[in-house]
Amino acid sequence: MNITRVAKTERLSRVVVHEKVAYFSGLTADDKSQDTIGQTEQILAKADAFLEKIGSNRALILSATIWLRDIEDFDAMNSAWTAWIDKDEPPARATVQAVLGLPDIRVEIQFTVALP
Template sequence: MPKIERFEINDRLSRIVVHNGTAYLSGLTADDKNTDTSNQTKQILKNADALLRSVGADRSKLLFAQIWLRDVKDFDAMNKAWIKWLDGAEPPARATVGANFALHEILVEIQLTAAI
Protein backbone atom coordinates (compact mmCIF):
# COMPACT_ATOMS: atom_id res chain seq x y z
CA MET A 1 0.00 0.00 0.00
CA PRO A 2 1.39 3.45 -0.92
CA LYS A 3 2.50 5.59 1.99
CA ILE A 4 0.19 8.32 3.34
CA GLU A 5 1.99 11.47 4.50
CA ARG A 6 0.33 14.20 6.59
CA PHE A 7 1.67 17.72 7.06
CA GLU A 8 0.77 20.64 9.33
CA ILE A 9 -1.33 18.46 11.59
CA ASN A 10 -3.48 19.73 14.45
CA ASP A 11 -6.26 18.19 16.54
CA ARG A 12 -8.84 18.68 13.77
CA LEU A 13 -7.07 18.17 10.45
CA SER A 14 -3.97 17.79 8.38
CA ARG A 15 -3.41 20.89 6.24
CA ILE A 16 -1.94 18.65 3.50
CA VAL A 17 -2.24 14.91 2.87
CA VAL A 18 -0.07 13.27 0.21
CA HIS A 19 -0.89 9.85 -1.17
CA ASN A 20 0.08 8.04 -4.33
CA GLY A 21 1.48 11.13 -6.08
CA THR A 22 -1.43 13.40 -5.19
CA ALA A 23 -1.56 16.28 -2.69
CA TYR A 24 -4.85 17.10 -0.99
CA LEU A 25 -5.07 20.52 0.68
CA SER A 26 -7.65 21.20 3.35
CA GLY A 27 -9.99 24.12 2.83
CA LEU A 28 -8.06 27.38 3.02
CA THR A 29 -9.37 30.71 4.28
CA ALA A 30 -7.74 34.14 4.36
CA ASP A 31 -5.47 35.20 7.20
CA ASP A 32 -7.00 38.69 7.16
CA LYS A 33 -10.74 38.15 7.11
CA ASN A 34 -11.54 41.87 7.45
CA THR A 35 -11.38 42.43 3.71
CA ASP A 36 -13.51 41.74 0.62
CA THR A 37 -13.89 38.52 -1.36
CA SER A 38 -11.31 39.49 -3.97
CA ASN A 39 -8.63 40.17 -1.38
CA GLN A 40 -9.50 37.09 0.66
CA THR A 41 -9.18 35.03 -2.53
CA LYS A 42 -5.77 36.55 -3.30
CA GLN A 43 -4.54 35.75 0.22
CA ILE A 44 -5.78 32.17 0.01
CA LEU A 45 -4.11 31.59 -3.35
CA LYS A 46 -0.82 33.06 -2.13
CA ASN A 47 -0.93 30.64 0.82
CA ALA A 48 -1.86 27.81 -1.55
CA ASP A 49 1.29 28.47 -3.59
CA ALA A 50 3.45 28.02 -0.48
CA LEU A 51 1.63 24.86 0.61
CA LEU A 52 1.84 23.33 -2.86
CA ARG A 53 5.56 24.13 -3.10
CA SER A 54 6.15 22.51 0.28
CA VAL A 55 5.20 19.12 -1.19
CA GLY A 56 6.69 19.54 -4.66
CA ALA A 57 3.60 20.73 -6.52
CA ASP A 58 2.50 24.04 -8.04
CA ARG A 59 -0.56 25.59 -9.65
CA SER A 60 0.30 24.03 -13.03
CA LYS A 61 -0.33 20.60 -11.47
CA LEU A 62 -3.79 21.35 -10.07
CA LEU A 63 -6.32 18.59 -10.64
CA PHE A 64 -9.39 19.90 -8.80
CA ALA A 65 -10.57 22.96 -6.90
CA GLN A 66 -13.64 23.31 -4.70
CA ILE A 67 -14.58 26.91 -3.92
CA TRP A 68 -17.19 28.04 -1.42
CA LEU A 69 -18.54 31.60 -1.40
CA ARG A 70 -20.58 33.22 1.37
CA ASP A 71 -22.37 35.30 -1.28
CA VAL A 72 -22.61 33.97 -4.83
CA LYS A 73 -22.89 37.60 -5.97
CA ASP A 74 -19.11 37.71 -5.36
CA PHE A 75 -18.53 35.05 -8.04
CA ASP A 76 -17.06 37.52 -10.55
CA ALA A 77 -14.73 39.15 -8.00
CA MET A 78 -13.43 35.74 -6.91
CA ASN A 79 -13.03 34.60 -10.54
CA LYS A 80 -10.94 37.66 -11.48
CA ALA A 81 -8.49 36.87 -8.68
CA TRP A 82 -8.54 33.15 -9.59
CA ILE A 83 -7.84 33.72 -13.31
CA LYS A 84 -5.04 36.20 -12.56
CA TRP A 85 -3.50 33.66 -10.14
CA LEU A 86 -3.62 30.85 -12.72
CA ASP A 87 -1.45 33.11 -14.90
CA GLY A 88 -1.96 31.04 -18.04
CA ALA A 89 -1.71 27.64 -16.35
CA GLU A 90 -4.30 25.16 -17.53
CA PRO A 91 -7.22 25.33 -15.11
CA PRO A 92 -8.23 22.33 -13.01
CA ALA A 93 -11.66 20.80 -12.82
CA ARG A 94 -13.59 23.07 -10.45
CA ALA A 95 -16.83 23.53 -8.58
CA THR A 96 -18.02 26.75 -6.92
CA VAL A 97 -20.99 26.85 -4.57
CA GLY A 98 -22.60 29.16 -2.04
CA ALA A 99 -22.08 28.31 1.63
CA ASN A 100 -22.74 29.40 5.18
CA PHE A 101 -19.55 29.53 7.24
CA ALA A 102 -19.11 29.13 10.99
CA LEU A 103 -17.35 32.51 11.10
CA HIS A 104 -19.28 35.39 9.54
CA GLU A 105 -16.12 37.15 8.33
CA ILE A 106 -15.13 34.23 6.08
CA LEU A 107 -16.23 35.13 2.55
CA VAL A 108 -14.45 32.42 0.57
CA GLU A 109 -12.84 29.03 1.20
CA ILE A 110 -10.82 27.06 -1.34
CA GLN A 111 -9.79 23.40 -1.29
CA LEU A 112 -7.25 22.11 -3.83
CA THR A 113 -6.01 18.76 -5.12
CA ALA A 114 -2.78 18.60 -7.14
CA ALA A 115 -0.46 16.08 -8.73
CA ILE A 116 3.09 15.93 -7.42
Protein backbone atom coordinates in the same frame (compact mmCIF):
# COMPACT_ATOMS: atom_id res chain seq x y z
CA MET B 1 1.31 2.75 2.60
CA ASN B 2 3.08 6.10 2.42
CA ILE B 3 0.99 9.04 3.64
CA THR B 4 2.49 12.45 4.41
CA ARG B 5 0.61 15.01 6.47
CA VAL B 6 1.56 18.69 6.28
CA ALA B 7 0.75 21.36 8.89
CA LYS B 8 -1.08 19.04 11.28
CA THR B 9 -3.24 20.25 14.14
CA GLU B 10 -5.33 18.29 16.61
CA ARG B 11 -8.28 18.56 14.18
CA LEU B 12 -6.82 18.28 10.70
CA SER B 13 -3.87 18.29 8.35
CA ARG B 14 -3.71 21.23 5.93
CA VAL B 15 -2.43 18.88 3.22
CA VAL B 16 -2.41 15.09 2.99
CA VAL B 17 -0.24 13.46 0.31
CA HIS B 18 -0.94 9.89 -0.82
CA GLU B 19 0.39 8.17 -3.94
CA LYS B 20 1.36 11.31 -5.91
CA VAL B 21 -1.86 13.17 -5.07
CA ALA B 22 -2.20 15.94 -2.49
CA TYR B 23 -5.51 16.76 -0.85
CA PHE B 24 -5.73 20.25 0.65
CA SER B 25 -8.09 21.13 3.46
CA GLY B 26 -10.32 24.10 2.80
CA LEU B 27 -8.15 27.21 2.94
CA THR B 28 -9.40 30.55 4.25
CA ALA B 29 -7.84 33.98 4.59
CA ASP B 30 -5.95 34.95 7.73
CA ASP B 31 -7.14 38.57 7.52
CA LYS B 32 -10.87 38.11 7.38
CA SER B 33 -11.49 41.85 7.40
CA GLN B 34 -10.53 41.90 3.70
CA ASP B 35 -13.11 41.92 0.91
CA THR B 36 -13.68 38.93 -1.36
CA ILE B 37 -10.77 39.78 -3.68
CA GLY B 38 -8.41 40.29 -0.73
CA GLN B 39 -9.48 37.04 0.94
CA THR B 40 -9.16 35.12 -2.33
CA GLU B 41 -5.66 36.51 -2.93
CA GLN B 42 -4.60 35.47 0.59
CA ILE B 43 -5.96 31.95 0.06
CA LEU B 44 -4.14 31.62 -3.25
CA ALA B 45 -0.90 32.79 -1.63
CA LYS B 46 -1.37 30.07 1.01
CA ALA B 47 -1.95 27.55 -1.77
CA ASP B 48 1.30 28.66 -3.43
CA ALA B 49 3.18 28.11 -0.17
CA PHE B 50 1.73 24.59 0.22
CA LEU B 51 2.40 23.80 -3.45
CA GLU B 52 6.03 24.77 -2.96
CA LYS B 53 6.27 22.76 0.26
CA ILE B 54 5.06 19.58 -1.45
CA GLY B 55 7.07 20.14 -4.62
CA SER B 56 4.13 20.80 -6.92
CA ASN B 57 2.86 23.80 -8.87
CA ARG B 58 -0.25 25.49 -10.25
CA ALA B 59 -0.15 23.52 -13.52
CA LEU B 60 -0.63 20.31 -11.52
CA ILE B 61 -3.80 21.40 -9.71
CA LEU B 62 -6.39 18.80 -10.65
CA SER B 63 -9.47 20.37 -9.12
CA ALA B 64 -10.69 23.14 -6.86
CA THR B 65 -13.89 23.55 -4.93
CA ILE B 66 -14.73 27.13 -4.02
CA TRP B 67 -17.31 28.11 -1.45
CA LEU B 68 -18.58 31.69 -1.35
CA ARG B 69 -20.56 33.19 1.50
CA ASP B 70 -22.46 35.21 -1.12
CA ILE B 71 -22.67 34.07 -4.74
CA GLU B 72 -22.89 37.76 -5.66
CA ASP B 73 -19.11 37.77 -4.98
CA PHE B 74 -18.54 35.34 -7.88
CA ASP B 75 -17.06 37.95 -10.24
CA ALA B 76 -14.83 39.47 -7.54
CA MET B 77 -13.46 36.05 -6.59
CA ASN B 78 -12.96 35.21 -10.26
CA SER B 79 -10.87 38.33 -10.83
CA ALA B 80 -8.28 37.07 -8.32
CA TRP B 81 -8.64 33.43 -9.45
CA THR B 82 -8.17 34.19 -13.15
CA ALA B 83 -5.05 36.25 -12.47
CA TRP B 84 -3.59 33.35 -10.44
CA ILE B 85 -4.34 30.08 -12.26
CA ASP B 86 -2.08 28.50 -14.82
CA LYS B 87 -3.66 29.70 -18.08
CA ASP B 88 -2.45 26.67 -20.06
CA GLU B 89 -3.46 24.03 -17.48
CA PRO B 90 -6.57 25.24 -15.63
CA PRO B 91 -8.07 22.80 -13.10
CA ALA B 92 -11.56 21.41 -12.95
CA ARG B 93 -13.56 23.64 -10.64
CA ALA B 94 -16.87 24.04 -8.85
CA THR B 95 -18.10 27.18 -7.11
CA VAL B 96 -21.10 27.27 -4.79
CA GLN B 97 -22.68 29.53 -2.22
CA ALA B 98 -22.49 28.13 1.30
CA VAL B 99 -22.86 28.94 4.97
CA LEU B 100 -19.22 29.05 6.08
CA GLY B 101 -17.74 28.29 9.50
CA LEU B 102 -17.38 31.90 10.65
CA PRO B 103 -19.44 34.92 9.61
CA ASP B 104 -16.40 36.90 8.39
CA ILE B 105 -15.17 34.16 6.04
CA ARG B 106 -16.14 35.23 2.52
CA VAL B 107 -14.28 32.51 0.57
CA GLU B 108 -12.96 29.00 1.20
CA ILE B 109 -11.05 26.96 -1.39
CA GLN B 110 -10.07 23.29 -1.38
CA PHE B 111 -7.61 21.79 -3.88
CA THR B 112 -6.63 18.37 -5.16
CA VAL B 113 -3.14 18.43 -6.67
CA ALA B 114 -0.93 16.00 -8.56
CA LEU B 115 2.73 15.66 -7.65
CA PRO B 116 5.39 15.55 -10.35
